[in-house]
Amino acid sequence: MERQQFSTGTPWESIAGYSRAVRVGQFVYVAGTTASNAAGEIQHLGDLYGQTVYVLKKIEAALNAIDANLRDVVRTRVYITNMDDWQQATKAHGEFFREIRSGQYAS
Secondary structure, eight states, X not given: OOEEEEOOOOHHHHHHTOOSEEEETTEEEEOOOOSBOTTOOBSSTTOHHHHHHHHHHHHHHXXXXXXXXXXXXXXXXXXXXXXXXXXXXXXXXXXXHHHHHHTOOOO
């Protein structure tokens, strides 16, 4: 079975031994993703909305690199350290998935 892997180059991937996204046959797996750039620097510090958008764009790019896209996503998991900020993450998540969920996604 063919295996495709994509890495974003963050230091954590090589240290821990994982790829951002892996496709094996028709299944795609995306590793836990943080708002860090290729140098390992946290992006949008103190801005949960900005971090969520950054992470979702990073995931979208990884999916695209292995011939998948956000329409193929069937489950997401979001970890929030301060639940008082949940609306920021939810707003960003909705911006990426609302139209996909409703079937209105424009390819």
